[in-house]
Amino acid sequence: MTDLELVDRFQKGDESAFNELVLRYKEKVYWTARRFLQNHDDADEVVQQSFLKAYVGLKNFRSDSGVFTWLYRIAVNTALNVLRKQRTKEFFRLDELTRESSPESDRPDEQYERKEERALIDEAVHQLPEKQRAVFVLRYYDQLSYEEIAVILKTSVGGLKANYFHAMRKIEEYVRRAHGS
Amino acid sequence: MPTGHEHIELRLADFLARDLPREEMAEIQSHIDSCPACKERLESLKNLTVLLDRSKITDVPEGYFGTILPRLRKSLDRPRGNRWLPDLRWPEFVPPVAAAIVIAGLLSVLSVRLSHDASGQPDAVSQDLEAEDPTDVFFRELQTAPLTTVRQEDAVASAVSGTDLTKGMLRYMVGETTFQEVAPLQSVEDLDPDELETILARLETRTLL
Numbered sequence: 001m002t003d004l005e006l007v008d009r010f011q012k013g014d015e016s017a018f019n020e021l022v023l024r025y026k027e028k029v030y031w032t033a034r035r036f037l038q039n040h041d042d043a044d045e046v047v048q049q050s051f052l053k054a055y056v057g058l059k060n061f062r063s064d065s066g067v068f069t070w071l072y073r074i075a076v077n078t079a080l081n082v083l084r085k086q087r088t089k090e091f092f093r094l095d096e097l098t099r100e101s102s103p104e105s106d107r108p109d110e111q112y113e114r115k116e117e118r119a120l121i122d123e124a125v126h127q128l129p130e131k132q133r134a135v136f137v138l139r140y141y142d143q144l145s146y147e148e149i150a151v152i153l154k155t156s157v158g159g160l161k162a163n164y165f166h167a168m169r170k171i172e173e174y175v176r177r178a179h180g181s
Numbered sequence: 182m183p184t185g186h187e188h189i190e191l192r193l194a195d196f197l198a199r200d201l202p203r204e205e206m207a208e209i210q211s212h213i214d215s216c217p218a219c220k221e222r223l224e225s226l227k228n229l230t231v232l233l234d235r236s237k238i239t240d241v242p243e244g245y246f247g248t249i250l251p252r253l254r255k256s257l258d259r260p261r262g263n264r265w266l267p268d269l270r271w272p273e274f275v276p277p278v279a280a281a282i283v284i285a286g287l288l289s290v291l292s293v294r295l296s297h298d299a300s301g302q303p304d305a306v307s308q309d310l311e312a313e314d315p316t317d318v319f320f321r322e323l324q325t326a327p328l329t330t331v332r333q334e335d336a337v338a339s340a341v342s343g344t345d346l347t348k349g350m351l352r353y354m355v356g357e358t359t360f361q362e363v364a365p366l367q368s369v370e371d372l373d374p375d376e377l378e379t380i381l382a383r384l385e386t387r388t389l390l
Contacts, residue, residue, distance in 0.1 A: 026249045117236040165191045
C-alpha cells in the first residue's frame, strides 16, 4: 500500500493506517534526528514530537509533496528546535553536550581510537551552522537528492550544493586541525 | 558551463559518491587527471569519507525501535488535553516529596489569600499564575549577561543561521559593545568571506533587531 493510500485511510478514520506510517518511517526519522543532534535522548524526543505533529497535520495533508518529504520536514524543524535548546543551554554553560560511546570493539586500543574519531566528528559537525548541518546530515547520511532536500528545507538546489560543499570543507579542516597538520 | 577549480571542487563530494550524471562524472574525471591540486583535494575528501563512515553512529539502546509506536499510541490515546505532555517516569522518592510540596504550597497560598482578603489587596494567587514566559526570561538575561559568557563559535554559527538566539546575541552584542571589540573574539579567520559579510551586515545594519 502506498503512503498516499495510507493517508487517505487515516483521513477516513482508520487509526491503523497512521501506525503503519510510523512503522514505515520511524527508523529514518530517528537516524536523521540522531545524526543531527548527536545523542539518543534528544533524537527520541524528536521522533515522538514529530509523529505527534504528523498525527495532527495528516488530517489536513494534501499530496503536494510526498508523505516522506513532509515527514522529513517536520522532523528537521523539530530537530532544529531541539538544537536551539541545546545551544541555549551551552550558551549559559548550564549543560555540556553529551558525548556517547562508540560501538564496542573487541580490541581496547581500536575501541579507544573509534571513540576518539567519533568524538572528533561529533565536534566537527557540531560547529557547523544549522543549515549546513541539516544539509550535511540529509545529504551525506540520509543520501537524499538535492531536489528532495530543497523541498524539505524550502531552499534552492544551487544554494544547497554550496552549503554541502562548505560543510564538508569545514569538517575536513576541523579534522585536519585536530590532527595538527 | 564553467570548468574552473571552484566549480569542480563544489561537486567533488558528489563525484566521490558517484552521484552525478554520467557526463559530469566524465568531465570531473578528465579535469582531475590533469590537475594535481584537484587530485589532492579528491584524495583528502576520500580520507574524510572513510573517517565519516568509520565513525558513523550505529548504536541504539536494545529494543528501542520497538518502543516508538507503543509510546506514541499511549500519548495519542490520552485525553486530548494531556496529549502533548511527555511520558514521565518519576523516581520513587518524587511522589511523596511532590505531595509534601503541594500541601505546603496550598497552605501558604491559603494564608496569603486570607491575609489579602483581610486587607483588600489584589489576589496574589492569580498574580502567581501569570508566570513570565521562559523565553522572555532568557532574552532578558541575555541582555545583561557579561560578554565573557558568549561562546564565540556559537555566536558566529548562530549569526550565520539567523535563529532567534542570534537575534538575542546580536542585540546584546550591538547594544553592549562595538563590532570592532567583538570581532577579534570570534575566529574570523575561520569564516568564509560570505559568512563574515553576512555577520557584518547584520551587526552593522541591525536588521534583526
